[in-house]
Every structure is written in structure tokens, then in C-alpha cells.
Amino acid sequence: MTKRIAVIGGDxxxxxxxxxxxxxxxxxxxxxxxxxxxxxxxxxxxxxxATGELVTDEVKADLLNFDAIYLGAVGDPRVKPGVLxxxxxxxxxxxxxxxxxxxxxxxxxxxxxxxxxxGPKDIDMMIVRENTEGLYAGVGGFFKKGTKDExxxxxxxxxxxxxxxxIRYAYEYAQKRNKNNKLTLCDKSNVLTYSHDLWQRVFKEVxxxxxxxxxxxxxxxxxxxKMVRNPEIFDVVVTCNMFGDIIxxxxxxxxxxxxMAVSGNINPEGVSMFEPVHGSAPDIAGQNxxxxxxxxxxxAMMVEVLGNPKEAQMIQKAIDLSLAENQxxxxxxxxxxxxxxxxxxxxxxx
Amino acid sequence: MTKRIAVIGGDxxxxxxxxxxxxxxxxxxxxxxxxxxxxxxxxxxxxxxATGELVTDEVKADLLNFDAIYLGAVGDPRVKPGVLxxxxxxxxxxxxxxxxxxxxxxxxxxxxxxxxxxGPKDIDMMIVRENTEGLYAGVGGFFKKGTKDExxxxxxxxxxxxxxxxIRYAYEYAQKRNKNNKLTLCDKSNVLTYSHDLWQRVFKEVxxxxxxxxxxxxxxxxxxxKMVRNPEIFDVVVTCNMFGDIIxxxxxxxxxxxxMAVSGNINPEGVSMFEPVHGSAPDIAGQNxxxxxxxxxxxAMMVEVLGNPKEAQMIQKAIDLSLAENQxxxxxxxxxxxxxxxxxxxxxxx
Ligand SMILES: CC(C)[C@H](C(=O)O)[C@@H](O)C(=O)O
Ligand SMILES: CC(C)[C@H](C(=O)O)[C@@H](O)C(=O)O
Numbered sequence: 001m002t003k004r005i006a007v008i009g010g011d012x013x014x015x016x017x018x019x020x021x022x023x024x025x026x027x028x029x030x031x032x033x034x035x036x037x038x039x040x041x042x043x044x045x046x047x048x049x050a051t052g053e054l055v056t057d058e059v060k061a062d063l064l065n066f067d068a069i070y071l072g073a074v075g076d077p078r079v080k081p082g083v084l085x086x087x088x089x090x091x092x093x094x095x096x097x098x099x100x101x102x103x104x105x106x107x108x109x110x111x112x113x114x115x116x117x118x119g120p121k122d123i124d125m126m127i128v129r130e131n132t133e134g135l136y137a138g139v140g141g142f143f144k145k146g147t148k149d150e151x152x153x154x155x156x157x158x159x160x161x162x163x164x165x166x167i168r169y170a171y172e173y174a175q176k177r178n179k180n181n182k183l184t185l186c187d188k189s190n191v192l193t194y195s196h197d198l199w200q201r202v203f204k205e206v207x208x209x210x211x212x213x214x215x216x217x218x219x220x221x222x223x224x225x226k227m228v229r230n231p232e233i234f235d236v237v238v239t240c241n242m243f244g245d246i247i248x249x250x251x252x253x254x255x256x257x258x259x260m261a262v263s264g265n266i267n268p269e270g271v272s273m274f275e276p277v278h279g280s281a282p283d284i285a286g287q288n289x290x291x292x293x294x295x296x297x298x299x300a301m302m303v304e305v306l307g308n309p310k311e312a313q314m315i316q317k318a319i320d321l322s323l324a325e326n327q328x329x330x331x332x333x334x335x336x337x338x339x340x341x342x343x344x345x346x347x348x349x350x
Numbered sequence: 351m352t353k354r355i356a357v358i359g360g361d362x363x364x365x366x367x368x369x370x371x372x373x374x375x376x377x378x379x380x381x382x383x384x385x386x387x388x389x390x391x392x393x394x395x396x397x398x399x400a401t402g403e404l405v406t407d408e409v410k411a412d413l414l415n416f417d418a419i420y421l422g423a424v425g426d427p428r429v430k431p432g433v434l435x436x437x438x439x440x441x442x443x444x445x446x447x448x449x450x451x452x453x454x455x456x457x458x459x460x461x462x463x464x465x466x467x468x469g470p471k472d473i474d475m476m477i478v479r480e481n482t483e484g485l486y487a488g489v490g491g492f493f494k495k496g497t498k499d500e501x502x503x504x505x506x507x508x509x510x511x512x513x514x515x516x517i518r519y520a521y522e523y524a525q526k527r528n529k530n531n532k533l534t535l536c537d538k539s540n541v542l543t544y545s546h547d548l549w550q551r552v553f554k555e556v557x558x559x560x561x562x563x564x565x566x567x568x569x570x571x572x573x574x575x576k577m578v579r580n581p582e583i584f585d586v587v588v589t590c591n592m593f594g595d596i597i598x599x600x601x602x603x604x605x606x607x608x609x610m611a612v613s614g615n616i617n618p619e620g621v622s623m624f625e626p627v628h629g630s631a632p633d634i635a636g637q638n639x640x641x642x643x644x645x646x647x648x649x650a651m652m653v654e655v656l657g658n659p660k661e662a663q664m665i666q667k668a669i670d671l672s673l674a675e676n677q678x679x680x681x682x683x684x685x686x687x688x689x690x691x692x693x694x695x696x697x698x699x700x
Contacts, residue, residue, distance in 0.1 A: 081540055082539075082540045082543070085540055085541075086540075090541075113466075114465055114466055114578050114579050115464055115465065115466065115578075116463075116464055116465065116466050135506065135538075135541070135542060136541055138543070140506075140542075140543075140544035140545065141544055142544060142547075142548075147510070148510055148511070149509075149510065149511075150509065150510040150548060151507065151508070151509050151510075152507075152508050152509075152544045152545045152547065152548035153505055153506065153507050153508075153544060153545065154505075154506040154542045154543075154544045154545035154546070155503055155504075155505060155506070156485065156490075156503065156504040156505070156506065157501065157502075157503050158501070158502050158503075159499075159500065159501050159502075160497070160498055160499065160500040160501075161498070161499075188485075188592070188595070189432075190431055190432045190435055190436075191435075191440075191485070191486055191592075191595075192485060192490075192504045193432070193488070193490075193504075194490030194491055194492060194502045194503060194504045195490060195502045195503065195504035196504070197492075197502065198492075198500060198502035220595075220596055221595050221596050221598075221599035221600075222599065224574060224596055224597075224599055224600040224603070225599050225600060225602065225603040225607070228464050228465075228578055228600065228603050228604065229464050229603055229607065242538070242541075243596075245538070245541075245570075245571050246570055246571050246574055246593075246596060247574075248571075249571035249572065249574055249575050250571075250574040250575060250578065250600070252575065253574070253575040253578050253579055254578065257575070257579065
């Protein structure tokens with residue numbers, strides 16, 4: 001029954017917010033049957049600058065012994081942009097084959113959205129992003145680099161295996177989500193006539209096994225328009241890695257911004273990783289100011305994916321209450337510290 | 351002094367809206383020194399279904415004799431999606447080497463934006479999209495197509511030549527635009543380490559010649575967030591073909607939707623093409639209901655790019671008035687027909 005959680009606080013405010021998550025999960029274990037064991041990993045900018053190491057093969061092998069990974073944030077002004085993102089975030093996603101990126105877009109209170117006249121009922125969708133291939137394959141090259149004749153290529157690579165498994169996951173999600181059993185495929189099949197032709201074919205093929213799920217198609221350009229004009233038309237959305245990166249961030253913004261955006265990097269047959277979407281915010285690190293709600297939502301998602309939806313709901317409800325009662329950090333309109341929000345959530349839990 | 355304009359009305363409401371544009375330009379020629387000569391081309395679904403032809407080499411050669419192309423819309427439910435887009439829109443952009451896609455994002459009245467608390471001063475940017483390469487190159491393929499081992503690839507190809515010319519155009523635009531001389535490069539250079547590394551290098555290199563333009567960088571995911579939360583931070587934005595497709599549509603929506611979105615496909619040394627962004631809307635075709643404002647804005651942009659900014663302003667001002675006075679079609683809150691709006695604009699002109 002004990003769930004082993006690898007905690008990677010990471011950089012900047014990362015460790016401060018995961019600390020709240022650990023506190024809340026410990027509280028949860030006191031009042032429910034759940035039991036957690038935490039182990040901290042020092043992965044991030046400090047470790048990299050001291051040792052030159054990002055995530056070693058040894059650490060990767062060790063992570064396989066955990067039930068889940070709980071990540072704070074990576075990113076540090078002392079390190080060249082891209083190094084930590086590639087060497088930690090993308091490397092973990094790829095090497096642990098976390099082929100699903102689950103990004104709930106859920107507005108908790110109308111006051112948080114930049115959109116006119118939209119409330120919690122209108123902004124409530126789940127984006128299922130492919131997380132291991134596409135333009136993220138890292139394949140490409142330069143020809144005549146640095147000359148006036150330079151050609152640079154970047155390959156969008158998709159495999160049947162990669163597309164089928166994420167689409168299947170999305171259909172299953174749409175089936176059990178209790179909204180309107182609708183799955184939207186977001187692509188650019190009218191232009192990407194190779195890679196997104198594969199997505200189109202697999203979407204239809206897999207869909208035959210889910211006759212109760214309504215199939216819906218939307219081009220990515222139209223998708224961004226609809227997300228700001230009529231977000232209520234979406235239930236579950238499945239999309240490729242690159243477009244997923246874009247529309248999940250747009251989604252995060254319409255549901256209130258990074259303060260409440262959460263991301264699950266999921267390998268349904270392996271070890272998954274849960275993180276708040278926000279960055280390491282080095283400017284406010286160490287000041288007990290960071291908003292921990294996204295990290296707490298990530299903890300709730302972790303609990304849910306580990307098979308405990310009821311307990312996840314308990315955290316979610318406590319967060320709803322903190323928002324309703326303004327028991328939040330300054331950026332959310334409240335007056336609490338990072339620790340203060342964590343303590344409040346624990347006190348609500350019981 | 352006479353400008354020769356090739357008119358491609360196209361499908362659905364296309365011919366109805368370009369008719370208004372032609373009417374307004376004829377009016378303009380009566381009251382200014384400008385002079386236009388129009389020639390209609392029957393390109394579109396009807397022609398394709400009757401003859402199997404899209405745009406022939408002969409037509410392409412003929413188009414080179416014009417000063418500009420004025421396009422309505424293409425798209426017809428009787429034709430497989432993609433055929434007309436590729437065979438007309440993309441083919442014209444590519445074969446006439448219209449390497450700039452100019453997409454103004456300009457809110458005319460607060461009531462049109464779905465964003466809270468944003469007015470015309472906040473939403474006013476110009477997006478300069480690369481229009482001839484990147485993921486639109488059409489290069490890619492299938493391996494083991496139709497099997498469980500299928501691999502599909504789609505190549506994002508950029509050349510120094512292609513990137514340099516659009517970035518240079520954007521710097522020049524930023525310099526003369528009279529906002530705050532700021533140019534934002536929107537890319538995903540932290541992941542697309544080949545193709546967008548080229549963009550990064552060229553952006554800095556070309557920027558050296560424009561020391562009075564402030565350089566700004568934004569990742570495409572963050573870009574979509576900022577566009578809905580803080581659109582006021584943007585002046586001119588330059589981006590690749592695929593991301594440009596996405597963010598220009600998002601931009602169209604925040605400035606009021608397709609009813610007022612316009613697109614210039616520009617070859618600064620050749621023949622450019624101007625179009626409303628909206629589709630052919632077959633459901634309302636032939637009913638004198640279509641909103642012609644985007645087509646009129648496209649006509650204004652054509653006049654401007656042909657070297658007559660003062661006359662373009664006259665059309666723009668008449669459109670501003672039609673909005674202020676509710677002299678618009680039903681979708682915009684008015685009561686006029688398509689013809690009625692065109693007539694109104696002409697009457698305002700003098
Ligand atoms: C940091 C970056 C590499 C990453 C991505 O592009 O996937 C981030 O934007 C995300 O969405 O998790
Ligand atoms: C119709 C389609 C091929 C086109 C594109 O993707 O460029 C359109 O979306 C546009 O932006 O003009």
C-alpha cells in the first residue's frame with residue numbers, strides 16, 4: 001500500500017512548492033489509508049554546476065523503483081537556456097517513456113480567466129498531448145552552416161506505435177470523463193500531409209473501438225481561436241507534441257495562468273512524473289512567496305493517477321476552498337506565504 | 351499610374367465580398383489620383399470541378415502581368431479538404447514567391463474582443479509570418495505505411511535566404527511602424543535546436559543593422575499566453591510559417607474574429623496577393639449576408655502596399671465609421687446586407 005515518491009525539487013521556487021505538496025500528502029496519509037514514502041533527488045542547476053551531471057543513468061535506473069516522480073521546476077539564469085530543459089525534463093520524459101502529457105484546463109473561478117463572460121462550466125477540458133515524438137524527436141541538421149546557402153532541417157517524426165497509444169489513451173479518457181464523451185483531434189492535416197495523415201488515419205481506426213465517443217476534428221489554427229471564443233465546446237482533446245506544447249499553455253492561461261496549471265507526464269505501464277507548469281521563478285525564490293497551488297494540484301493528479309481518485313478529490317476540494325476563502329498567496333489575491341497555503345490546505349483536510 | 355488588379359473571387363461568399371472591394375476601389379479612383387483596372391479570373395471549386403484545373407502555368411504567367419491579386423476565398427464542400435488550399439492558396443504563395451505573410455492584429459472596438467479589459471490601444475500588433483518554407487515545404491514521407499511499424503516524417507526546412515529576407519522585412523517594418531520600434535522573434539529554439547537555431551542566429555545578425563529596433567524573444571508557447579493576457583507588449587512579431595499560421599489566427603480572434611481579419615501574401619519584388627482570412631462560408635453564400643469588412647480591409651492593405659498609404663487610410667477611416675455607426679452586417683451587430691455595407695463605405699468616401 002505504501003507509494004514510493006521520488007521528489008525532485010529542482011531549481012528556484014521548485015523545492016519550496018514541492019515541500020508543500022509533501023506536507024499535504026503526509027497529512028493525507030494520516031487521515032486515509034494511503035501511505036507515502038518520499039526520497040529527495042538533488043537534480044537541477046546547483047547539482048549540474050557543481051558536478052556537470054544532469055540525470056545520470058544510475059539515477060534513471062533508480063527512478064524505476066518508484067511509483068511516481070514529483071517535480072518542482074527546473075531553470076536557472078546561470079545555466080544556458082535549453083540545457084536543463086533538455087537534460088532533465090525532456091530526458092526524463094523520453095527515457096521513462098512518459099508518452100502521455102496530461103494537461104487539465106479547468107477554470108476554478110471566473111475571476112481568474114482573461115476571457116469575457118466565461119465561467120468554470122465553460123472552461124473545463126482535458127488536453128492529452130503526445131509527449132515523446134513529433135518535432136521533439138531532436139532529429140535534424142545543418143547544411144553549409146553559417147553561409148548564405150545554409151539549410152537547416154528539423155524532422156517531425158511520428159510512428160504508428162507512438163500515435164496509436166496516445167490516441168487510445170485519449171479515447172479511454174473521453175469515455176470515462178463524464179462530460180460529453182467527445183474527443184477532438186487537433187492537427188494540421190491539410191498541410192502536414194505526411195505526419196498528420198498518420199494521425200488522421202489512426203484517429204479513425206482506433207475510434208472504431210469507441211463508438212460511444214463522438215469524434216471531432218479541428219485544425220490547430222482554428223483551435224486557438226475556439227479556445228478563446230468558445231472553450232465550452234471541448235471535452236477531451238488529443239494532439240501532437242508540438243501543438244500540445246502550444247495549446248496547453250494557451251489553455252493554462254485561459255484557466256487562470258501558471259499559478260494553477262499542472263502537468264502529468266505519464267507512462268501508464270511505468271513511472272509517471274507530475275509537475276506544476278510554472279517555471280523556477282528565480283526572482284522570488286527563497287522568499288516564501290511562491291504560490292504552491294499548482295504544485296498541490298500536481299500532487300492531487302499524482303494521487304489520482306496512482307489509483308486514488310477519492311483522495312485526490314479531497315486535495316482538490318481543499319484547494320477550491322482556499323480560493324473561495326482567499327487563503328492564497330499575494331499573486332492570487334490573498335495574503336498567505338507559501339508555507340501558509342500548505343498549512344491551510346492541511347488544516348482543511350482535517 | 352493605373353494599377354492592374356487580378357480578382358479571384360473564388361468560392362462561396364468570396365465573389366460577393368470581392369465585389370464590394372472592387373466597388374470601393376472604383377469609388378476611390380473617382381475621388382483620388384489612383385486608377386485601377388480589374389480582371390476577373392475564374393479560379394476555384396466550380397472551375398476545378400468542371401475542368402480538373404486549379405491554377406495552370408498559363409494563369410500563373412498571366413498573373414505576373416498584374417500589380418496585385420485580390421482574392422475572395424477558396425473552399426467548397428464538394429471538393430476534398432486540402433485540394434483547393436494546396437492547389438490554389440499555397441501554390442500561388444509558393445510560385446509567386448510571396449515570402450511574407452502580413453497579418454495586422456488591430457482591435458477597432460473593445461466590444462469585439464473576447465478578452466477582458468482590453469481596448470484598441472492594447473491590441474495593436476503586426477505579425478510577419480514566413481510564407482514559403484518551414485513545415486509548409488511539403489517534404490516528407492511514409493515508411494511501412496499502413497502497418498503497425500509505420501513511420502511518417504514531415505520536414506521543417508528553412509534556408510538562410512528564406513529566413514533572412516523575412517526577418518529583414520520585419521525589422522524594416524518595426525522601424526517604420528511608429529509604435530515602439532520593437533521586434534519580437536517568436537520561435538521554439540529551446541526544442542527545435544536546428545531550424546530555430548538558424549532563426550536565432552539570423553535574427554541577431556540582421557538586427558545589427560537596425561540598432562534602433564529593440565530585439566525581443568518569446569517562445570511560441572509563452573507567446574499564446576501573452577497574447578491573451580498582455581497583448582499590449584507586442585509591436586511587430588516575426589515567426590516561422592507554422593507558428594505564424596497559429597498565432598495569426600489567435601490574433602485574429604482577439605481582435606474580433608474572422609469578420610475583420612486580413613492577410614497580405616507579399617513578394618516585395620513581385621506580385622502580392624491580398625485576402626480576407628475568413629473562409630468561403632458556403633452556408634450563407636449567395637444570400638447577400640456575408641460581412642465584406644475583412645475583404646475591404648484587404649483592399650485597403652493592397653492600396654497601402656502598392657504605395658498609397660494615404661488612400662488606404664481613407665478606406666480604413668470609412669470602415670471605422672461603419673463600425674462606430676453600426677452600419678454593418680448582422681454578424682457584426684448591424685442590419686445591412688453585403689451590398690449595403692459596400693454602398694455605405696462608398697458613400698462615406700464621398
Ligand atoms: C521546457 C520545455 C522544453 C517544455 C516543452 O516544450 O515541452 C515545456 O514548455 C512544457 O510544455 O513542459
Ligand atoms: C488554408 C491553409 C492552407 C492556410 C495556411 O495554413 O496557411 C490558412 O490557414 C492561412 O493561414 O492562410
